[in-house]
Amino acid sequence: MLRRLLPLIVKLRDWSPSTYYFLVRIARRFMGEEFGAYPHMLANEIGAVVEILSSSQWNMTYGRGLAHERLEVEFAESVGAGHAIAVASGGVALQMALRAMGLKPGDEAIHQVDTCSATAMAVMNAGVTPVFADICDRTFMLDRSDVEGRIGPQTKALIATHMWGNPENMSALRALAQARGLKLIEDACLGLGAVVQGRPAGSWGDVGIFSFGCVKPIQTGEGGMIVTDDESLARELRSLRHWGDRTIEFGVRDATQLAWNGRMSEILAGIAREQLKGYPKHLEEVRDAVGEFQLTLAGFPGLSLVLGTSETVADCSFSQVVLRLDEALAGFDKTKLMAELTKNGIANWHANFELINSLSFIRSGAWRDWILRGDIDRVEENNGGRFPVAERVFARDGLGLGKTNFLSAGNRAHLQSVLRSLTKRGAA
């Protein structure tokens, strides 16, 4: 019953936010577990979809004040960027960004070895060669000196990832990119709402990319966004998402680039607008919950929070909450910890992805069918190399706790009680 009423209740947010939050508090008492699930509605997503489905405009076209155009304005404002371009996914956003910035086959883009494999795949699908770099032990983010050592004559771009919404050190990476003449792409697919030295994540690079897919800060089923301050780049990107069509952006019926269908459907744009509306409050609640959890960690020896290059939960957007495990101090290892959490229904995963060079596609040499230009010996050496910190974080030191653990008081209490009993047994 309450579930049926929810769309009506969320409509209240626009009319009377205080009544809305009062009703949400009451509903939470009865639906704690459902509010602990994610994704969930952050505003009036159902109303937005109904409105779009009731209209005759389900696809993206231009200049008619459609949902995606309004979303682009709102999104650009929310991350402090001059332009936003709504697209079909974070991956296609990355491909489009590389092409729009002029990268060609044989050029290389450096990114961390343990980000989502989508990043390397997207780089390759743009015809560009991914070069992997290790991460830093303290932050679990890119190791800047390792990046520097991997820059070669073909390197044209650096991709900085705000892993799980933990902020990267963008001022340092931007200085490095500028000094070495590299384009800087900020992969904020997991990091909407994260803050870097007082500025929104995504607003530091030549372009910032975002995903609205699974496990992402806001979710629309699928979808993504590119932001940039460069107007001519924004026009090029809009052209690239329409199979390179130049008519709308440049007034000529022509195509000058190999391009994609990177369009976002109006239906998803409608959902994204509502998710974006409710996101600041949602993020505030998540940060408060993680902040409380951080205080309790003093009682769990060997477990500590990793906030990337920041010192405070207020800078992070927590697509996952990242923990460092010191096995010796804790008295249990990562395998035991993950098994125990899973057994007790607590969403958990690693703090980084399987290293991309460990995937069969790379290990088997199948990448050779697709990387046809550039310094192949150098690519082979990079692909076959070791990345000791990322390897250790994946095997032993890093753990991710799913956001759902922090979205209801019941889930938070359950997490703590399972950690308490593990800690007692570890100490025994």
Ligand SMILES: Cc1ncc(COP(=O)(O)O)c(C=O)c1O
């Ligand atoms: C860091 C990162 N970059 C890029 C992507 C690709 O986004 P999408 O799945 O929307 O293509 C993902 C997806 O999980 C991601 O986690």
